[in-house]
Amino acid sequence: MDLPAHPWPPFLPGWVWLCGAGPGDPGLLTLHALHALRQADVVVHDALVEPAILDWAPRALRVFAGKRGGKPSPRQRDISLRLVELAREGRRVLRLKGGDPFVFGRGGEEAQALAQHGVPVRVVPGVSAGIGGLGAAGIPVTHRDVNQSVTFVTGHDQTGEAPSALDWGAIARASEVIVIYMGLKHAAQIAGALLAAGRSPDEPAAVVTDATTPRQRVIETTLAGLPAAAASVEPPAILCLGRTVLLRRAVLGLDADPLRPGRPEGA
Ligand code: SAH
Numbered sequence: 221m222d223l224p225a226h227p228w229p230p231f232l233p234g235w236v237w238l239c240g241a242g243p244g245d246p247g248l249l250t251l252h253a254l255h256a257l258r259q260a261d262v263v264v265h266d267a268l269v270e271p272a273i274l275d276w277a278p279r280a281l282r283v284f285a286g287k288r289g290g291k292p293s294p295r296q297r298d299i300s301l302r303l304v305e306l307a308r309e310g311r312r313v314l315r316l317k318g319g320d321p322f323v324f325g326r327g328g329e330e331a332q333a334l335a336q337h338g339v340p341v342r343v344v345p346g347v348s349a350g351i352g353g354l355g356a357a358g359i360p361v362t363h364r365d366v367n368q369s370v371t372f373v374t375g376h377d378q379t380g381e382a383p384s385a386l387d388w389g390a391i392a393r394a395s396e397v398i399v400i401y402m403g404l405k406h407a408a409q410i411a412g413a414l415l416a417a418g419r420s421p422d423e424p425a426a427v428v429t430d431a432t433t434p435r436q437r438v439i440e441t442t443l444a445g446l447p448a449a450a451a452s453v454e455p456p457a458i459l460c461l462g463r464t465v466l467l468r469r470a471v472l473g474l475d476a477d478p479l480r481p482g483r484p485e486g487a
Contacts, residue, residue, distance in 0.1 A: 223255055229342070231259040236303050236313040236334055238327055240320040240346015241269045243353040245432035249273060252344045253316070260314035262306055264299070266325075268318030268456060270433065280314065296326060300333035307339040318456075320348040324374050324401045349458050350399040353431030357438045358468040359460055361397060365479045366463045369395040375403030375410060375459070382406035392417035397462035404457050407450030411443055414461065419443055424465040429457040440465060 229252075231237060237256045242248035249257075257263070257277040265274060267286030274282060283306075285299045306313045321327030321343065334341045347353075350372050351361050361370045371391055377383040391398060392414050403410060415421060421444035429437045441449040443461060450459065469475035 223251060226251075228252075228255050231256055231312045231314075232340075233261075233310045233312055234307050235340050235342065236307050236315055237342045237344055238315045238321050238331055238334075239317070239344040240325075240348070241265075241273055241316045241318055242347040243319055243349040243356070243432045244268075244270050244430065244436075245356070246270060246273045246276070248347045248352060248432060249276075250344060250346065253346065256312075256314045256344065257316075259312055261311040263314045263316055264303060264306070265316040266318050269316050273316070277314070296329060297333075300330050303330060303334060304337040304339055307334070317346070318349070319353075320346040323348040323350065323372070349431055349456065350401055353428055353458050354399065354426075354460055356432045357426070357428045357436065358472040359426060359428070360464050360467060360471065361399060361460075363464050363467055363479075366467075367396040370397045370399060371395045372399050372401065373403075375400050375406050380405075382409045388413035389417040392419050395462075397460070397464050400459040400461075402455075403459040404450045404453065404455055407459065408447035410459075411446045414443060419461070423461060424463055425449075425459065425461045426465045426468070427453060427457050427459055429453045429455070431456075431458060438468070440468065 239253040239256055260277050260280040262281040262283060263274060263277050264283040264285050303313060303315055315330060317325045317327055319325060331341050354361055371394060373386060373391060374383060400410060421442060423443040425441050425443050425446045427439045427449045439449045
């Protein structure tokens with residue numbers, strides 16, 4: 221497949237392109253990412269990048285720089301330095317990260333390290349799991365009838381613990397819809413904190429695993445049921461709390477609109 225005509229920026233030797241690979245489905249790559257895959261000399265990728273996507277870079281050397289969520293990551297510095305080294309060797313380096321590189325993905329740290337070493341970087345955003353992954357599962361992160369804000373949080377901090385710096389009370393009050401990345405391990409603690417902050421145990425919640433891949437699975441539950449639902453699946457998973465979860469069936473055409481039953485279409 222040829223790319224459509226466009227003044228595509230050249231991928232110059234010695235540059236690092238820090239690209240998002242999207243949540244899984246190769247069709248969700250950006251055209252810039254595809255363009256980069258075809259020209260890269262080396263692709264440095266995470267565990268969350270689908271293998272089918274790497275097959276689109278047939279001539280590139282593949283370097284796995286994966287980390288598994290929840291573990292401390294002493295090797296982040298090594299990954300950044302490896303990128304610097306590869307770029308200094310005059311290669312076109314594609315750093316490919318799951319979702320969007322700057323959403324809970326340490327892309328910011330890598331870009332900073334590259335800049336400090338004088339390596340030129342182009343940032344290519346991607347579809348983040350907490351928006352596009354939920355969307356593909358039929359859950360809109362905002363809906364006019366439900367919420368005017370959405371909060372994205374990480375379920376664990378750099379040490380792998382539940383993030384101590386987060387003020388769950390403030391988060392619980394601030395926005396109806398809360399999207400939690402890396403939330404499986406500490407789901408019970410997080411749900412407990414939100415309940416303690418006054419959120420209702422009956423509130424709709426969902427767990428979406430392997431979003432946008434053929435393995436995608438969606439569990440609809442409640443805040444009270446979230447810990448058990450989380451314990452029943454393997455990562456990667458996005459947790460979502462709030463009434464937009466109820467819209468899933470309507471969005472997918474399975475049910476009438478649960479928020480406004482009987483509302484005529486377009487009203
Ligand atoms: N930069 C990524 C997030 C990296 S953190 C992004 O923008 O999407 C890794 C976490 O992202 C996982 O623990 C999980 O919470 C979420 N995630 C990534 N891909 C996912 C997928 N296909 N399905 C569900 N969750 C996913």
